[in-house]
Every structure is written in structure tokens, then in C-alpha cells.
Amino acid sequence: MTPAFWCILIIIFFNYLLAGIGGWLTIKQTGKFDINQPRVQARELTGAAARVKAAQANGWEVTVVFACCVFIAHFAGVPETEATLPASVFVVSRFLYMVCYACKLSPWRTIIFLVGLAACFWLIKLAVTYSA
Structure with a gap:
């Protein structure tokens, strides 16, 4: 592999890590975790708990984009040595994104999100270069 x-697996792990942290913060804030209506309960959260839940939702959304970019690069014949750096940049950016989201560092969160997006474009550019 x-x-x-x-890196795709690491990103998936990050999302589950956020789920665990979000669950812990939910219990800390509300005193319980509503297993029957977790999305209703999530809408009522505030502060760090709400931000972690939002970071998790964003994480699942962007995981699909990143995974597609990795697969496109792979099937286009991009050597793994070339794809490793942009994939790693994406992983680091997502870790920093999670921290910035949880700590309410909104301007930095946006900049870091754009770095991750640029890493995805980098993978696509490599795919175009190697498939031509």
C-alpha cells in the first residue's frame, strides 16, 4: 500500500477521533449522550463541543475529495514518491485544521483549509502531468 x-486511512482515523472527542464534550456539556437523537442533540451544542462536531462533519466531507484525488493520481500513474508529499501536506493540514476549529482560530482555519485544498489540486496536477 x-x-x-x-494518508487516506489517517484522515479517516482523524474523523473518528473527532467523533470520540465530540461525544466526550457532548457528555461534559449536557450530562448525557442521546444515542436515539444524536443529531438533534448536536444542534443544541455550543462552544468547543459544537466546533468539534462541525470539524468532524467537515472532515467527512473533505475525506471524499481527498480520497478521490489520491485515487486519480494513482490510476494516472503518478509514482508514489511524487504523490507522498502532497498527501502528507494534506494530512498535516487536516490535523492543524482540527486544532484551529476546536480552539476557535477561524482565520487560521480558513488558511489551513486552503492549504489542504491546494494539496488536492497538486495531486490532480500530477495526475494530468503523468497521464499526458
Whole structure:
């Protein structure tokens, strides 16, 4: 398995980590976790708990984009040595994004999100270069 594929697994792990932290913060804020209506309960959260839940939702959305970019690069014949750096940049950006979201560092969160998006475009550019 290539390093870029491992990066996809790391990103998925980050989302589950956020789910765990979000659940813990939910219990801390509300005194319980509503297993029957978790989305209703999530809408009522405030502060760090709400931000972690939002970061998790964003994480699942962007995981699909990143995974597609990795697969496109792979199937276009991009060597794993070339795909590893942009995939790693994406992983680092997502970690920093989670921290910025949880800590309410909105301007930095946006900048870091754009770095991750640029890493995805980088993978697509490599795919175009190697498939031509």
C-alpha cells in the first residue's frame, strides 16, 4: 500500500477521533449522550463541543475529495514518491485544521483549509502531468 493510501486511512482515523472527542464534550456539556437523537442533540451544542462536531462533519466531507484525488493520481500513474508529499501536506493540514476549529482560530482555519485544498489540486496536477 502506498503512503498516499495510508494518508487516506489517517484522515479517516482523524474523523473518528473527532467523533470520540465530540461525544466526550457532548457528555461534559449536557450530562448525557442521546444515542436515539444524536443529531438533534448536536444542534443544541455550543462552544468547543459544537466546533468539534462541525470539524468532524467537515472532515467527512473533505475525506471524499481527498480520497478521490489520491485515487486519480494513482490510476494516472503518478509514482508514489511524487504523490507522498502532497498527501502528507494534506494530512498535516487536516490535523492543524482540527486544532484551529476546536480552539476557535477561524482565520487560521480558513488558511489551513486552503492549504489542504491546494494539496488536492497538486495531486490532480500530477495526475494530468503523468497521464499526458
